[in-house]
Amino acid sequence: MNTYLVINKHMGFLIKAVFLSILASCLALSLVVRSEEKPVHIGLLLDNLKFERWQRDSNLLQARAKEVDAKITVKDAEGSDDLQLQQANELLDAGVNVLIVVPHDADKAAAIVQAAQKKGVPVVSYDRLIRNSPASLYISFDNVQVGKLQVSMVLAAAPEGNYFLLEGAPSDNNAHQFEKGQKLGLQQAESAGRVTIAGESWCRQWSRAEGYEATAAALKKADGKIAAVVAANDEIAGGAIQALSERKLAGSVPVSGQDADLAAVVRVIRGTQTMTVYKPLGPLAKRAVDAAVALARGNKPTTSETLTNGSYSVPAILLQPIAVDQKNLGGTVISDGFHSAEEIKKVLAPGEWDKFIARKR
Ligand code: GAL
Numbered sequence: 001m002n003t004y005l006v007i008n009k010h011m012g013f014l015i016k017a018v019f020l021s022i023l024a025s026c027l028a029l030s031l032v033v034r035s036e037e038k039p040v041h042i043g044l045l046l047d048n049l050k051f052e053r054w055q056r057d058s059n060l061l062q063a064r065a066k067e068v069d070a071k072i073t074v075k076d077a078e079g080s081d082d083l084q085l086q087q088a089n090e091l092l093d094a095g096v097n098v099l100i101v102v103p104h105d106a107d108k109a110a111a112i113v114q115a116a117q118k119k120g121v122p123v124v125s126y127d128r129l130i131r132n133s134p135a136s137l138y139i140s141f142d143n144v145q146v147g148k149l150q151v152s153m154v155l156a157a158a159p160e161g162n163y164f165l166l167e168g169a170p171s172d173n174n175a176h177q178f179e180k181g182q183k184l185g186l187q188q189a190e191s192a193g194r195v196t197i198a199g200e201s202w203c204r205q206w207s208r209a210e211g212y213e214a215t216a217a218a219l220k221k222a223d224g225k226i227a228a229v230v231a232a233n234d235e236i237a238g239g240a241i242q243a244l245s246e247r248k249l250a251g252s253v254p255v256s257g258q259d260a261d262l263a264a265v266v267r268v269i270r271g272t273q274t275m276t277v278y279k280p281l282g283p284l285a286k287r288a289v290d291a292a293v294a295l296a297r298g299n300k301p302t303t304s305e306t307l308t309n310g311s312y313s314v315p316a317i318l319l320q321p322i323a324v325d326q327k328n329l330g331g332t333v334i335s336d337g338f339h340s341a342e343e344i345k346k347v348l349a350p351g352e353w354d355k356f357i358a359r360k361r
Helices: 003-036 052-067 081-093 110-118 143-157 173-191 208-221 234-246 262-270 281-296 330-334 341-347 352-360
Strands: 041-046 071-076 098-101 123-126 137-141 161-167 195-202 228-231 276-278 305-308 313-319 322-324
Touching: 041 052, 041 081, 041 281, 052 071, 052 281, 071 081, 081 098, 081 110, 098 110, 098 281, 110 123, 123 281, 137 143, 137 281, 143 173, 143 228, 143 276, 143 322, 161 173, 161 208, 161 234, 173 195, 195 208, 208 234, 228 234, 234 262, 262 276, 262 341, 262 352, 281 313, 322 330, 341 352
Parallel strands: 041 071, 041 098, 098 123, 123 137, 137 313, 161 195, 161 228
Antiparallel strands: 276 322, 305 313
């Protein structure tokens, strides 16, 4: 066998061996770097934990953080802007790498973004938009679509008459988007003279009590002649239905909602609430945490669009909401496990579930 070939063969092995050892050391190095990469510390600032959906968001966000080895510290502002800003500063002083914020007040929360910016900490505006400040990402649902879905199902049940619009907190940017979608969806029926917006009220704390008071007052003013209540979420819808039931109108006057709260699912089954808007929170929380970790590491999360929040254009991810009534409750909220059939049966009276299932056949 000639010498040249022998040398060549050994050179080949040598080159291969050198290449493989370089590859191995790179791999080892990256493992070391990765293992030594400090886990990202997320600061989660919630407006409140008194409503069912925020409890669920908080659990889902914490669960995802755990899955991706991120540390997460949760703060509940109990509906107070001052407390939320104080909590933000505490987290920033504690060295968080990124903030996920559910603002109580869309404008006042800009101070949180400014404080974070001073520390070079990115902010994710979660579900609700923070206005007039350079947040790094806004992630939510298409909230104008939420309003459109609410009126489309109510119009199907009450195509004409006096409508009462029951809105959420004016401090919440979402509440204005829901209202915008509702009014867009009512335009045609209004201009055709079929529907009249007989009244509109805003619930500063999104509370059931406010929903009840406002609807009772609207019913009194209209002498009970209200054809439908377009309620922006399930909590205030519950108050509206209480006011309607006092006039034996619950079940005959259509009412919308949002959030697929357990109590609302029961009302939909009973027929006192016409629909709710289901927003799958799992994907929202997962994408928010993944984006927060990417931002904390100096990377740009993939976004679907950009929108302006007044003075800044903010990268955004908007997920699609789902309209739910008796017909598709099983194939959405229940099949997703958002609420299990067992959980619902527990709060229904004996026989109500079977009657519901039989009705659907
Ligand atoms: C909105 C949110 C709704 C509803 C409401 C009251 O911002 O999008 O899902 O829960 O707040 O908390």
